[in-house]
Amino acid sequence: MTTETWLKIVAVVVGIPLVLAIPALVILGFSYRITPRHLVVAWLGVPVRRVRLETIRSVGTTPVWWAERWPCALNWRGRYLVVRRTRGLFRNMVITPKNPFVFRAELYRARDALLPPTASPSASAAVGQDASQA
Secondary structure (H helix, E strand, O other): OOHHHHHHHHHHHHHHHHHHHHHHHHHHOEEEEEOOOEEEEEEOOEEEEEEEHHHEEEEEOOOOOOOEEEOOOOOOOOOOEEEEEOOOOOOEEEEOOOOHHHHHHHHHHHHHHHOOOOOOHHHHHHHHHHHHHO
16 A cells, blocks of 8 residues: 555544544533632633623523523533523523532522622611510
8 A cells, every 4th residue: 555545544543533522622621610700601711701790690400492502511411500691692591510509509609799788778677666666
């Protein structure tokens, strides 16, 4: 066999697995991070998407059709979270953290730390009146 034939064989033997592995490596390169003000989606450590915590309305597991999808797993059945936002073209964002419910609790904790408390002044005034009458 000639050198050209061997080069073609090597290109096929190396090239086909490489072409099949690239989509998997792209998906597995995503990660999620919660900062004091943002939910950050990073690819290979480089931030590619930021979502402000104050725009997050809720986080759940109900499937949606129209959403941004940022999977970081090849088989993400049972691992996905739907982040619902109050603003934006895509109001739903699907992410797949390793521990979805732990990540959800951390996301709620960070969002609640950022937002001001929602205690109504009328409720605190009523409590103060009850204490003064007793």
